[in-house]
Amino acid sequence: MSRGGKSGRVGIDELITELRHKYLTILKSLYWEFFEEGQCSPEAVVVLMESADRALDHEETPIEDWNFLNTYIVSDNFIRILGWWSSLPCLGKIFRSHLFSHFSLSYDIIVNFIEGHEEASKMLTKVI
Numbered sequence: 001m002s003r004g005g006k007s008g009r010v011g012i013d014e015l016i017t018e019l020r021h022k023y024l025t026i027l028k029s030l031y032w033e034f035f036e037e038g039q040c041s042p043e044a045v046v047v048l049m050e051s052a053d054r055a056l057d058h059e060e061t062p063i064e065d066w067n068f069l070n071t072y073i074v075s076d077n078f079i080r081i082l083g084w085w086s087s088l089p090c091l092g093k094i095f096r097s098h099l100f101s102h103f104s105l106s107y108d109i110i111v112n113f114i115e116g117h118e119e120a121s122k123m124l125t126k127v128i
Contacts, residue, residue, distance in 0.1 A: 013060075019124070020059045027120040028052045034112050044108040047072055048116070069113060073106040 031048045034040035040048070051065040058064075079102070086096040 017060050019128070020063060021056065022127075023120055023124050024052050024056050024059065024063070026123050027116050028056075030116045030119050031112065034116065040112045041105065041108050043105055044112060047105075047109055048112060051113075066113070069109060073109060 028049060031040065031045055031052065035042065035045040047069065051068045054068055055063050055065045079099070083099065086092045086099055
């Protein structure tokens with residue numbers, strides 16, 4: 001196949017990029033739907049939408065939205081510092097609360113990420 005020259009044919013790279021674009025657009029709409037249904041917190045939907053937007057910015061390359069989310073969720077130094085501060089007698093309660101909030105947000109992001117990707121895959125395969 002040529003790359004969309006005089007023959008009017010579309011190359012495989014263009015098709016793959018278009019499929020990625022459609023997939024990521026579906027994914028973003030699912031994330032928003034999860035938020036509207038109360039299944040996803042406002043903080044989590046912002047992070048999930050950012051991951052999909054970053055993938056859309058580079059739709060000509062394989063989708064790597066999990067890499068962005070993973071660096072957001074798993075910050076070893078951040079967790080280590082919160083864990084250490086949580087063990088302090090007076091201020092520990094405040095830091096335990098922050099640590100709990102971080103883990104809750106991480107859980108929310110992970111669950112909605114997985115569900116969104118599973119649903120987007122099903123929806124896209126019905127169309128193609």
